[in-house]
Amino acid sequence: MKLITHNFLSSKCMKGVNVGFPLKISASDVKVTEVDFNPEFVARIMQKIDYPALYTATESIGHLEDLPKQMVENYENDEHFLKKVHHALLQLEVINGELICPETGRKFPITNGIPNMLLNEDEI
Amino acid sequence: MSRPEYLAPPEIFYNDDEARKYTSNSRIIDIQVQMSERAIELLLLPDDQPCFLLDIGCGSGLSGSVLEDEGHIWVGMDISQSMLEIAVEREVEGDLLLSDMGQGCPFRAGTFDGAVSISALQWLCNADKTCHKPVQRLYKFFSTLYACLSRSARAVLQFYPENCDQMELVTSQAMKAGFFGGVVVDYPNSTKAKKYFLVLMTGGNMPLPKALGTEQDANGVSYTTKRDRLKQARGKSVKKSRNWILEKKERRRKQGKDTRADSKYTGRKRSGRF
Numbered sequence A: 001m002k003l004i005t006h007n008f009l010s011s012k013c014m015k016g017v018n019v020g021f022p023l024k025i026s027a028s029d030v031k032v033t034e035v036d037f038n039p040e041f042v043a044r045i046m047q048k049i050d051y052p053a054l055y056t057a058t059e060s061i062g063h064l065e066d067l068p069k070q071m072v073e074n075y076e077n078d079e080h081f082l083k084k085v086h087h088a089l090l091q092l093e094v095i096n097g098e099l100i101c102p103e104t105g106r107k108f109p110i111t112n113g114i115p116n117m118l119l120n121e122d123e124i
Numbered sequence B: 001m002s003r004p005e006y007l008a009p010p011e012i013f014y015n016d017d018e019a020r021k022y023t024s025n026s027r028i029i030d031i032q033v034q035m036s037e038r039a040i041e042l043l044l045l046p047d048d049q050p051c052f053l054l055d056i057g058c059g060s061g062l063s064g065s066v067l068e069d070e071g072h073i074w075v076g077m078d079i080s081q082s083m084l085e086i087a088v089e090r091e092v093e094g095d096l097l098l099s100d101m102g103q104g105c106p107f108r109a110g111t112f113d114g115a116v117s118i119s120a121l122q123w124l125c126n127a128d129k130t131c132h133k134p135v136q137r138l139y140k141f142f143s144t145l146y147a148c149l150s151r152s153a154r155a156v157l158q159f160y161p162e163n164c165d166q167m168e169l170v171t172s173q174a175m176k177a178g179f180f181g182g183v184v185v186d187y188p189n190s191t192k193a194k195k196y197f198l199v200l201m202t203g204g205n206m207p208l209p210k211a212l213g214t215e216q217d218a219n220g221v222s223y224t225t226k227r228d229r230l231k232q233a234r235g236k237s238v239k240k241s242r243n244w245i246l247e248k249k250e251r252r253r254k255q256g257k258d259t260r261a262d263s264k265y266t267g268r269k270r271s272g273r274f
């Protein structure tokens, strides 16, 4: 699971959960992969990114590196900043660990890079 | 062949053996890729803009690879562990989730610029467990899909409806969830090439895209009327009118044929005394 996915993922499909975002991450295995930098895409997706959630997620998997705590203004043309965000969103990947619902504490295991979001009958 | 939905639930039917076909059977691969390409075309995404897309029932990621080739970033969800493992093995760029579309799309509001689904939707029409109610699962799916799309985004879902009732059931639940749109049927006259695409729109009711391979049956009607209109637009005269006769004589003269001179009587009605 890449952090871009985490930044949009919610447990709200579960009965009794209102927002279900952001899910907490407990990572036991993180992989860093090289992904082509596409400044246009990163600048566009930044309009929807919940930056505090991205910051916390990056920190919680131990890969904060030099991601700024605050989002910079006019980031569209700030290649330096966009590259850092690109790294956090697309190059960091949680391979094993779990996601934790912020409201119920329900755990969703991540195995082989794939979060298991399947719900039990009594959770729907 | 009986429909796979009747054989077993999807997470069982798409086991390791079935999943393997998605890397080894070139016919399956070709069809999946072709339908994915058509689905993207029907999405009408803005030109040259890398988009963030959802692939529902992404399976082995054949459809996702087509999205990648077009320069998009995608997230896929599928209920079959075996299919997702094939996607990992194929090293797709998209991110994968093990999840059941009938339980809803687990994303924040407005996440995606568009969504595609290739050959998965018909699975939702089946009740695989006693707790499964197809209508409810379809509605849950469509309403959460609607919510996680950005405004003006589209979803294109290729599927194999079993009959008219099923098509009606699926479409009505999508409309109830807030979508506009309907089913586009490509190559309706061919048993083999016929394909159903549910085209869903969030930003108001727009005309449905044109289906492929429908020209033949339209010929009889629209072609002739179109030709007549064109003729008039080109300024041709009504047959047997004075102008028509004069034009015809002029053409004959140009061709060097023996033609009588024009006179004031040309094209006049005979009195009937003969």
Ligand SMILES: C[S@@+](CC[C@H](N)C(=O)[O-])C[C@H]1O[C@@H](n2cnc3c(N)ncnc32)[C@H](O)[C@@H]1O
Pocket: B010, B011, B014, B022, B032, B056, B057, B058, B059, B060, B061, B062, B063, B064, B077, B078, B079, B080, B083, B099, B100, B101, B102, B117, B118, B119, B120, B123, B124
């Ligand atoms: C014909 S395959 C298409 C695979 C995919 N388009 C590809 O490129 O490999 C249909 C897929 O739909 C998935 N599917 C069926 N029911 C589903 C459900 N309720 N939720 C999520 N995926 C489902 C199956 O697991 C299967 O992988």
